[in-house]
Amino acid sequence: MIALLIRDLRLAVRAGGGFGLGLSFFLILTLLVPFGVGPETGLLSRIAPGVLWIGALLACLLSLDRIFALDHEDGSLELLVTAPLPSEGIVTVKALAHWLTSGLPLVLVAPLLGVLLSLPAPGYLWVTVSLAVGTPALSVIGTFGAALTVGIKRGGLLLSLLVLPLYVPTLIFGAEVARRGAEGLSVQTPLLLLGGISAGVIALLPFASAAVLRINMRQG
Amino acid sequence: MMLNVTDLAVARGGIPVLEGLTFSVAPGTALVLRGPNGSGKTTLLRTVAGLQPAFAGTVDGAGERIAYAAHSDGLKSMLTVTENLTFWAQVFGGTDIAQALSDFQLEPLADRLAGNLSAGQKRRLGLARLVVTGRPLWVLDEPTVSLDTASVALFASVVRRHLGAGGSALMATHIDLGIPEAEVLDVAPYKASPRASVLDEAFL
Amino acid sequence: MSIWEYANPVKFIRTTDRVLPWISAGAAICLVVGLVWGFFFTPDDYRQGSTVKIFYIHVPAAMMAINAWAMMLVASLIWIIRRHHVSALAARAAAPVGATFTVIALATGAFWGQPMWGTWWAWDPRLTSFLVLFLFYLGYMALWSAIENDDTAADLTSILCLVGSVFAILSRYAVLFWNQGLHQGASLSLDKEENVADVFWYPALVCIAGFVLLFIALVFLRTQTEIRARRMRALIARERQA
Numbered sequence: 001m002i003a004l005l006i007r008d009l010r011l012a013v014r015a016g017g018g019f020g021l022g023l024s025f026f027l028i029l030t031l032l033v034p035f036g037v038g039p040e041t042g043l044l045s046r047i048a049p050g051v052l053w054i055g056a057l058l059a060c061l062l063s064l065d066r067i068f069a070l071d072h073e074d075g076s077l078e079l080l081v082t083a084p085l086p087s088e089g090i091v092t093v094k095a096l097a098h099w100l101t102s103g104l105p106l107v108l109v110a111p112l113l114g115v116l117l118s119l120p121a122p123g124y125l126w127v128t129v130s131l132a133v134g135t136p137a138l139s140v141i142g143t144f145g146a147a148l149t150v151g152i153k154r155g156g157l158l159l160s161l162l163v164l165p166l167y168v169p170t171l172i173f174g175a176e177v178a179r180r181g182a183e184g185l186s187v188q189t190p191l192l193l194l195g196g197i198s199a200g201v202i203a204l205l206p207f208a209s210a211a212v213l214r215i216n217m218r219q220g
Numbered sequence: 221m222m223l224n225v226t227d228l229a230v231a232r233g234g235i236p237v238l239e240g241l242t243f244s245v246a247p248g249t250a251l252v253l254r255g256p257n258g259s260g261k262t263t264l265l266r267t268v269a270g271l272q273p274a275f276a277g278t279v280d281g282a283g284e285r286i287a288y289a290a291h292s293d294g295l296k297s298m299l300t301v302t303e304n305l306t307f308w309a310q311v312f313g314g315t316d317i318a319q320a321l322s323d324f325q326l327e328p329l330a331d332r333l334a335g336n337l338s339a340g341q342k343r344r345l346g347l348a349r350l351v352v353t354g355r356p357l358w359v360l361d362e363p364t365v366s367l368d369t370a371s372v373a374l375f376a377s378v379v380r381r382h383l384g385a386g387g388s389a390l391m392a393t394h395i396d397l398g399i400p401e402a403e404v405l406d407v408a409p410y411k412a413s414p415r416a417s418v419l420d421e422a423f424l
Numbered sequence: 425m426s427i428w429e430y431a432n433p434v435k436f437i438r439t440t441d442r443v444l445p446w447i448s449a450g451a452a453i454c455l456v457v458g459l460v461w462g463f464f465f466t467p468d469d470y471r472q473g474s475t476v477k478i479f480y481i482h483v484p485a486a487m488m489a490i491n492a493w494a495m496m497l498v499a500s501l502i503w504i505i506r507r508h509h510v511s512a513l514a515a516r517a518a519a520p521v522g523a524t525f526t527v528i529a530l531a532t533g534a535f536w537g538q539p540m541w542g543t544w545w546a547w548d549p550r551l552t553s554f555l556v557l558f559l560f561y562l563g564y565m566a567l568w569s570a571i572e573n574d575d576t577a578a579d580l581t582s583i584l585c586l587v588g589s590v591f592a593i594l595s596r597y598a599v600l601f602w603n604q605g606l607h608q609g610a611s612l613s614l615d616k617e618e619n620v621a622d623v624f625w626y627p628a629l630v631c632i633a634g635f636v637l638l639f640i641a642l643v644f645l646r647t648q649t650e651i652r653a654r655r656m657r658a659l660i661a662r663e664r665q666a
Contacts, residue, residue, distance in 0.1 A: 003310035007296070007303075014298040075292025079349075082269050082288045083311045144587065148580055152570050161566050162584065165559040166591045169598040176602060193601070197594065208587050215579045218272040219233075233573055235661050 001089050004080070008097035011070075022102045023109060026059040030113040041118045048117035049178030052127050053134075055113070056106045057171055060138045061163060063102045065156045067094050067146040068213070077150070081217050087210035095136075095143040095206070103135035119182060126181020130194060134174035137198040140205050141166045147213040170197055221281050222246050223268070223357055223388065228277035229412065230260060230267045236275050236412035237263055243405055247356070250379065250389040250399055255407035261392035262291075262361055264407065268390060269359050287312075287355040289363060293346025297335025301326055301345055304334050309352040320351035323378045324371075339366040347375055351382075358382065360391035372397065431508035433651045440644040447641045454634030462627035478536045480628060484635035486529035489557060492522025492639060496564075497589050500582035510647065512578035513654065515585065516568050517646035521639060523561035530554055549599045556595045560588050574654060 033051050034044060071077035080090055110131050111124045119127065145163035149155035173194035177187045222244050229239035237260030245251045253261045266272050268279055269288040295304050305317040321327050324344040329337065334345060343366050350358050358379075364372050376397045379389055383401050430436050462480035499515035502508060533551060534544045545551065567584055571577035 003307055007299070007307045010303070011296055011298055071294075073292075074294055074296065075290050076294030076296070078271060078290055078292075079288065079294040079308075080311070082271060082286060083308075083353075084284060084313065085311060148567065148584060149570075151576070155570065158563075158566050158570050161559075162563040165556055165563060165595070166588070168556055169591065169594040172595075172598040172602045190601070193598075205587070208583055212580055212583050215576055215583075219573060219576060234575060 045118040099139035123182030130177035451637035458630030482532040513650040
């Protein structure tokens with residue numbers, strides 16, 4: 001399983017795409033928001049935590065279809081399923097690789113983009129913390145969506161339609177942590193709930209993802 | 221341990237294509253499947269490999285003993301030949317790829333990106349994957365596609381050595397590999413009688 | 425006699441054919457009686473005037489929007505555990521009906537909200553939850569129609585329904601947490617039955633019964649259609665193979 005993780009990371013580094021695309025998207029989105037809502041600093045600083053969360057979420061969504069599609073095209077997914085790796089392990093490693101290549105970079109650049117949006121000082125910590133806790137859930141849920149749509153040609157749009165409603169609770173609690181943090185309020189409750197969602201999703205959803213992956217492999 | 225297939229029926233898209241298949245492959249032997257395109261050879265091999273459920277009947281002695289090679293080689297074009305092979309070796313719990321490289325004369329290509337290989341070279345790399353799995357039962361779907369005569373001979377000798385070491389192979393191929401241990405099974409007589417799937421019959 | 429006998433498609437069609445006219449008639453009678461009673465023979469609310477009467481459509485539709493998903497969940501579980509095809513097709517058949525009820529609930533909510541709250545839409549937790557529920561319906565239906573193989577589609581959508589149910593409940597609580605909301609409670613909501621005067625309550629009950637029967641009739645009818653469509657595909661497949 002570690003071999004699979006290393007392979008995926010190596011591929012992400014060599015083929016680009018993984019790191020670069022999501023980050024550029026995040027940056028562009030953050031730039032577009034002031035164009036859309038106007039340059040008033042007060043307004044921007046108020047919506048900054050939410051904008052950063054939505055930007056991170058959409059950037060995360062962008063790379064989901066690559067999780068399985070490339071392996072499906074070149075046939076290695078089929079070979080992996082017949083290899084001595086449990087499907088649950090495959091989907092977990094895939095989600096982890098996605099988080100390391102998409103989620104983690106977003107967490108790291110979010111504070112930088114916060115500067116562009118005049119994020120209030122206490123917000124930097126809490127935006128980063130909330131994204132660090134929440135993005136693993138986004139990757140795991142996204143892996144479930146990617147496994148559902150792996151056999152479907154041009155399934156990218158469908159993938160978004162399936163995954164976005166599942167992102168609602170994570171987004172709400174994550175953005176709530178960031179917003180309350182930025183306003184200097186207590187973040188304990190939403191942070192605990194966000195952590196609970198992440199933990200629960202990481203523990204349980206791989207079983208569903210593995211099941212749908214095996215179902216999709218039946219078709220060849 | 222033998223591969224035993226008993227009264228097997230396999231289905232493509234829910235519709236049976238082959239039925240009543242009974243055969244076994246003993247250690248040290250190979251079985252070659254013949255049949256026209258669309259006759260269900262790939263479906264049969266996928267079923268034996270456990271990728272899809274049998275429509276009826278049983279497959280024994282497959283499971284964890286199988287190394288499966290499909291039409292696509294499962295290669296990553298952005299990884300080198302060595303990295304591709306090492307990955308599969310690690311997945312199957314091994315590390316040694318030297319044997320596989322030399323078996324398919326891939327040493328000169330070891331540091332090339334798989335994406336820069338010719339079709340035949342890619343196929344050789346895909347077949348070398350079988351050697352690093354260390355699994356006894358090879359299930360191969362058209363293994364010689366895009367191989368030249370010399371490479372086919374190379375492949376045949378590797379298969380023969382695998383059989384000699386107590387391994388076995390089940391493969392679909394149109395050409396004569398020159399492997400005397402191999403028996404031939406024509407799947408055409410097992411064509412499933414025309415009907416919709418049994419599941420669909422509930423709707424008829 | 426086991427209930428699973430109705431899992432046979434032929435038996436299902438034969439039985440539902442027999443009961444469908446009765447259920448449809450029941451739905452029509454209940455809806456006409458309930459709505460006429462509610463619209464014309466109940467007093468206007470002292471505060472909201474006749475606007476309040478949209479309640480006779482809004483509340484039953486909202487209830488059925490949720491119950492339809494619950495029914496799909498049960499049908500999906502039956503498919504996963506017992507693999508009865510009728511069950512999977514019934515889940516598929518219920519989805520557009522449930523989605524329509526959700527839209528009705530949202531639209532009537534907007535019509536009601538406009539005079540009452542002065543806005544067509546507010547990010548009230550209940551409204552928001554229904555919007556999210558609608559998205560779940562959309563995703564579920566899109567997945568069904570994207571997959572060619574019937575059994576694969578049934579398997580995948582069943583698992584989506586299961587996972588989606590958990591996330592729908594999570595979303596419900598997340599949305600409540602996010603905005604405590606201003607949805608009119610005390611004077612009108614069915615959640616607090618004792619606060620609804622009997623004079624409003626009885627016609628509302630009849631309307632709810634009407635919506636339930638309407639839902640059952642539509643699901644039976646649509647399941648029959650799905651079965652026949654499936655049967656047609658089976659026939660075509662057999663024809664092609666011969």
